[in-house]
């Protein structure tokens with residue numbers, strides 16, 4: 001992974017300084033099955049050592065309150081055209097970004113920010129703008145939220161690069177952003193030369209391109225349409241796509257209320273919720289919500305007339321977005 005004589009301690013310190021977020025919990029996955037889980041323990045040096053040695057993968061929660069030290073775009077596809085396009089476009093805005101070959105398929109484009117962290121809202125706004133420019137609007141961005149809203153939510157973790165077991169296979173390594181896509185021969189050279197972006201650079205991009213104004217326009221449009229996609233509020237759209245990690249029954253009930261409101265028959269709603277349940281990643285060793293439980297929650301939702309959006313529920317609120325017209329009326 002590197003030819004220079006660097007001590008293990010030095011490498012762990014360098015790695016910890018770059019791939020850092022919440023200290024009180026982290027994520028991991030089974031290298032064989034890819035199954036994710038959360039570990040509610042402090043991130044220690046040994047956690048990172050085990051990752052770099054290929055014993056247990058380490059993923060970190062980038063959001064600490066509303067701040068993040070990284071922004072990552074997850075290109076979930078073998079085709080390098082879009083990731084390379086992103087790197088070039090980001091460079092145009094003065095944003096150094098680094099391409100990693102992910103563990104299974106696709107690529108991650110990493111941008112690193114000041115050690116003190118920068119507002120995730122600005123990071124997401126700028127990255128989304130670049131993705132819109134290269135016609136990749138739907139590509140996933142980490143952090144996935146603008147902020148952590150309560151102590152029960154952590155956001156989503158991102159797998160750190162350089163998992164020791166995969167490195168010799170050319171996976172989870174930083175690669176050249178050119179036609180060769182070859183891994184850099186010394187990954188530690190890459191980490192040592194990472195450029196960090198400061199908040200004022202994001203502010204300049206946001207000001208020059210009037211991104212806040214564009215955002216306001218979007219808000220007005222979405223207010224006019226009430227809810228843009230399928231008549232569902234943004235929190236429910238996101239929950240359906242991303243799944244939840246806690247309060248599965250509450251989330252199921254709230255989704256069912258919305259599915260009833262937009263006119264889905266009971267059976268179709270149950271089938272949709274069953275498909276959705278497979279995206280959930282329950283934490284604390286909890287199991288997935290069962291088909292029977294889904295039926296129960298859906299029955300309750302369809303039996304009575306519920307008008308509330310469930311904005312006060314922690315699981316719903318953790319997917320809230322300021323563009324929602326309901327939020328603008330409530331908060």
Ligand code: SF4
Pocket residue numbers: 233234235236309310311312316317319320321324325326327328330
């Ligand atoms: S305001 Fe309520 S309905 Fe709108 S996104 Fe937030 S939680 Fe959902």
